[in-house]
Amino acid sequence: xxxxxxxxxxxxxxxxxxxxxxxxxxxxxxxxxxxxxxxxxxxxxxxxxxxxxxxxxxxxxxxxxxxxxxxxxxxxxxxxxxxxxxxxxxxxxxxxxxxxxxxxxxxxxxxxxxxxxxxxxxxxxxxxxxxxxxxxxxxxxxxxxxxxxxxxxxxxxxxxxxxxxxxxxxxxxxxxxxxxxxxxxxxxxxxxxxxxxxxxxxxxxxxxxxxxxxxxxxxxxxxxxxxxxxxxxxxxxxxxxxxxxxxxxxxxxxxxxxxxxxxxxxxxxxxxxxxxxxxxxxxxxxxxxxxxxxxxxxxxxxxxxxxxxxxxxxxxxxxxxxxxxxxxxxx
Amino acid sequence: xxxxxxxxxxxxxxxxxxxxxxxxxxxxxxxxxxxxxxxxxxxxxxxxxxxxxxxxxxxxxxxxxxxxxxxxxxxxxxxxxxxxxxxxxxxxxxxxxxxxxxxxxxxxxxxxxxxxxxxxxxxxxxxxxxxxxxxxxxxxxxxxxxxxxxxxxxxxxxxxxxxxxxxxxxxxxxxxxxxxxxxxxxxxxxxxxxxxxxxxxxxxxxxxxxxxxxxxxxxxxxxxxxxxxxxxxxxxxxxxxxxxxxxxxxxxxxxxxxxxxxxxxxxxxxxxxxxxxxxxxxxxxxxxxxxxxxxxxxxxxxxxxxxxxxxxxxxxxxxxxxxxxxxxxxx
Numbered sequence: 001x002x003x004x005x006x007x008x009x010x011x012x013x014x015x016x017x018x019x020x021x022x023x024x025x026x027x028x029x030x031x032x033x034x035x036x037x038x039x040x041x042x043x044x045x046x047x048x049x050x051x052x053x054x055x056x057x058x059x060x061x062x063x064x065x066x067x068x069x070x071x072x073x074x075x076x077x078x079x080x081x082x083x084x085x086x087x088x089x090x091x092x093x094x095x096x097x098x099x100x101x102x103x104x105x106x107x108x109x110x111x112x113x114x115x116x117x118x119x120x121x122x123x124x125x126x127x128x129x130x131x132x133x134x135x136x137x138x139x140x141x142x143x144x145x146x147x148x149x150x151x152x153x154x155x156x157x158x159x160x161x162x163x164x165x166x167x168x169x170x171x172x173x174x175x176x177x178x179x180x181x182x183x184x185x186x187x188x189x190x191x192x193x194x195x196x197x198x199x200x201x202x203x204x205x206x207x208x209x210x211x212x213x214x215x216x217x218x219x220x221x222x223x224x225x226x227x228x229x230x231x232x233x234x235x236x237x238x239x240x241x242x243x244x245x246x247x248x249x250x251x252x253x254x255x256x257x258x259x260x261x262x263x264x265x266x267x268x269x270x271x272x273x274x275x276x277x278x279x280x281x282x283x284x285x286x287x288x289x290x291x292x293x294x295x296x297x298x299x300x301x302x303x304x305x306x307x308x309x310x311x312x313x314x315x316x317x318x319x320x321x322x323x324x325x326x327x328x329x330x331x
Numbered sequence: 332x333x334x335x336x337x338x339x340x341x342x343x344x345x346x347x348x349x350x351x352x353x354x355x356x357x358x359x360x361x362x363x364x365x366x367x368x369x370x371x372x373x374x375x376x377x378x379x380x381x382x383x384x385x386x387x388x389x390x391x392x393x394x395x396x397x398x399x400x401x402x403x404x405x406x407x408x409x410x411x412x413x414x415x416x417x418x419x420x421x422x423x424x425x426x427x428x429x430x431x432x433x434x435x436x437x438x439x440x441x442x443x444x445x446x447x448x449x450x451x452x453x454x455x456x457x458x459x460x461x462x463x464x465x466x467x468x469x470x471x472x473x474x475x476x477x478x479x480x481x482x483x484x485x486x487x488x489x490x491x492x493x494x495x496x497x498x499x500x501x502x503x504x505x506x507x508x509x510x511x512x513x514x515x516x517x518x519x520x521x522x523x524x525x526x527x528x529x530x531x532x533x534x535x536x537x538x539x540x541x542x543x544x545x546x547x548x549x550x551x552x553x554x555x556x557x558x559x560x561x562x563x564x565x566x567x568x569x570x571x572x573x574x575x576x577x578x579x580x581x582x583x584x585x586x587x588x589x590x591x592x593x594x595x596x597x598x599x600x601x602x603x604x605x606x607x608x609x610x611x612x613x614x615x616x617x618x619x620x621x622x623x624x625x626x627x628x629x630x631x632x633x634x635x636x637x638x639x640x641x642x643x644x645x646x647x648x649x650x651x652x653x654x655x656x657x658x659x660x661x662x
Contacts, residue, residue, distance in 0.1 A: 189545035207559040214520035216559035224555035228547035
């Protein structure tokens with residue numbers, strides 16, 4: 001059995017819905033088929049698109065696996081710095097996704113790769129989780145330990161007796177850290193006072209709204225360190241195109257025939273904009289059509305970059321189009 | 332014995348050195364005398380101008396006391412949120428300054444006054460020190476406790492078992508807090524998710540450089556909370572003119588005949604700019620002449636606001652001019 005998306009895949013007008021936020025549910029089946037044929041590669045965010053609270057979002061497994069079965073290359077791309085590539089792979093496979101480790105783009109892994117490419121040979125001061133330290137270990141880069149580092153005694157006591165700065169720190173990496181604390185801030189700012197010390201942020205997601213509470217995102221730790229260090233970080237994650245650089249440079253993907261799927265416009269959709277990908281916003285996570293409406297009205301040119309090409313309430317809403325396509329293309 | 336600053340005090344050309352960063356040491360004695368006669372009130376920053384590491388900076392006591400003895404009104408104005416007005420008064424008096432409590436403008440006190448003026452009657456979630464809670468107590472405003480609030484267990488455990496959000500929180504106040512932690516960030520962001528909840532920052536000083544280390548300032552905590560709450564704070568401290576509002580509205584001072592003295596341009600000098608005061612930058616703290624040179628070259632109009640009218644390496648450098656003046660004006 002072979003899946004195709006019609007016969008027009010090489011003749012499609014590229015990016016026909018450029019930043020129009022066209023709702024795919026309002027298009028004819030023929031138009032959706034035409035759109036499906038306009039990309040060969042799919043890069044998708046995970047939380048809020050594929051799964052939420054550890055459970056697959058209805059229909060996302062079937063859609064992604066059908067994409068893959070039809071010959072499209074698929075990549076999971078997450079700013080979540082608390083998981084290694086192999087942990088993300090395990091999670092994806094357990095939920096039923098047909099994915100391999102080379103299809104996982106994660107900021108913890110990409111941070112370690114970035115330092116390795118720079119031939120970094122000092123130690124890393126890590127504000128983050130063990131996913132970062134494991135990925136650093138995997139490429140042989142030395143680092144400090146993660147976990148609680150609470151304030152000891154008064155500020156004067158801490159400064160005179162407890163604060164120990166190490167000599168061989170050459171980079172400060174900041175990711176998600178539920179043990180973020182004043183001593184960590186003070187150490188990071190002190191290391192970064194040396195202009196030779198690298199400042200790397202896994203990502204800058206601001207926060208994760210949950211029922212009745214808000215979980216701060218890496219972006220809020222990064223902003224704190226930015227402020228007290230008076231330094232600008234190199235940002236590994238979306239929307240920085242660096243995270244897809246290797247795929248593009250090694251011609252694994254053709255940007256104009258790549259679809260970026262996401263639920264957060266200022267990371268996912270902006271990455272798509274920055275890389276020249278087509279973009280699909282799904283409403284199963286952070287941003288909704290009402291947000292897009294605001295950006296359309298905005299006079300800030302930066303807001304315009306957040307407008308996706310197409311929209312769906314959730315990725316699983318593509319199922320009918322794919323099933324229809326699969327039936328019609330089986331000879 | 333009566334001190335005056337010559338006979339021209341009411342005829343002086345106002346703000347004759349407007350944003351020229353004129354080095355007073357390079358002026359003739361007559362010109363310095365003319366300048367001294369151009370203001371009746373002096374508002375000065377404390378750390379880095381009057382004292383540093385708990386010790387008075389050479390000459391600052393004599394200069395301030397001479398100002399006062401000559402009839403000028405003097406005010407100490409600090410963004411330091413870790414001291415109450417009475418603690419600051421005690422410190423000033425111990426160091427030899429001739430100052431009274433009404434001459435102390437502090438952000439902990441000003442924050443409590445701000446909430447009181449708004450007839451605030453809920454509880455305040457405080458990220459800060461006991462100076463803030465004492466000033467809130469003094470005006471009868473209820474608040475949460477300050478001190479350590481470390482992460483307990485995993486994030487999932489914390490969210491399900493340990494995080495307790497209170498119902499009657501109506502404001503989040505953020506000042507300097509050496510026990511800043513992830514749970515405090517999460518609580519602040521969750522309270523601020525209610526648009527009715529006020530977000531008040533005592534100040535936004537970024538950091539305090541010390542020998543061999545950097546101490547993060549309130550500004551770095553404020554930026555973290557701004558990011559995860561996606562809210563903008565009302566800022567009490569310098570450079571927000573609100574901190575001098577009462578003095579101006581009650582005609583205690585005449586802005587055009589008021590001198591603002593500071594060592595940090597983006598708080599002290601900018602406050603002077605915002606209030607229409609004359610400004611003196613001293614080089615005994617954060618910013619130096621080299622910084623001013625950068626702002627002069629900058630094309631960013633915001634940087635221009637940081638340029639002081641006049642400059643001195645330290646406040647005590649005014650002593651010779653004052654002694655000379657005192658001698659010549661004693662009849």
